[in-house]
């Protein structure tokens with residue numbers, strides 16, 4: 072072994088790829104993880120043209136890249152690109168983490184695990200909880216399996232278009248051995264109070280809230296909006312008015328899904344608490 076061999080001394084490269092990408096917090100998060108765990112690596116933001124995702128990924132790999140996080144709008148394209156998918160990524164229909172291996176890439180999706188870890192961090196364990204998931208698009212689909220596997224006592228998928236919620240229920244039926252998955256529209260959602268209500272619709276992006284019926288929130292319940300950086304969203308404000316005991320945004324999920332990806336790449340799990348605190352201090356408050 073020659074210690075001067077550049078292949079042995081080269082710093083490992085990682086990146087987040089998206090369009091746009093300049094706003095991404097991932098480089099700061101992974102730089103903090105790398106410093107904390109003393110990993111010799113770099114992590115950059117990679118802007119891919121809307122019609123140039125595959126080429127940009129291939130170039131990154133040729134240049135020695137070891138792994139990528141994938142964000143909007145390329146998660147589905149990354150899923151199609153990858154033939155070695157984890158089960159959770161296969162079912163999510165989206166890939167947010169690519170790991171370079173001998174032949175190409177393997178693909179995973181750490182979003183749902185990130186959500187579950189964040190809920191646990193917040194002291195709201197999905198195990199045994201009655202969970203309501205609002206939305207039936209990509210964001211919702213990405214978290215269903217991890218919520219089921221975490222042991223939710225009931226998981227109701229509610230959506231503006233009820234048929235899309237039912238389609239999602241059918242998609243995950245093979246993984247619902249305990250028969251806890253239900254689906255329907257907003258009005259079907261109120262039959263039993265919930266311990267955790269998760270907003271995975273894109274309504275918060277236009278400052279709207281799904282028109283949820285009263286009676287949804289159990290005492291001690293948590294309302295969770297998967298978006299972050301927007302302060303108290305219309306959904307979270309509505310949740311407070313309807314009796315949710317606590318509210319949370321998706322900032323913790325962002326950090327936790329990054330930690331999951333970091334662990335996949337490096338085999339080391341970072342302590343997320345200091346990074347969460349650092350980001351929280353720079354983010355609009357939920358007060």
Ligand code: ATR
Pocket residue numbers: 205206207208209210211230231232235271272273274279280281282
């Ligand atoms: P994403 O990948 O962010 O999930 P998507 O696949 O376009 O995006 O899905 C958006 C989700 O937000 C859908 O569940 C959508 O409801 P429909 O299936 O009925 O379209 C939901 N959504 C978007 N705007 C909404 C609004 N103003 N009120 C309630 N639900 C909304």
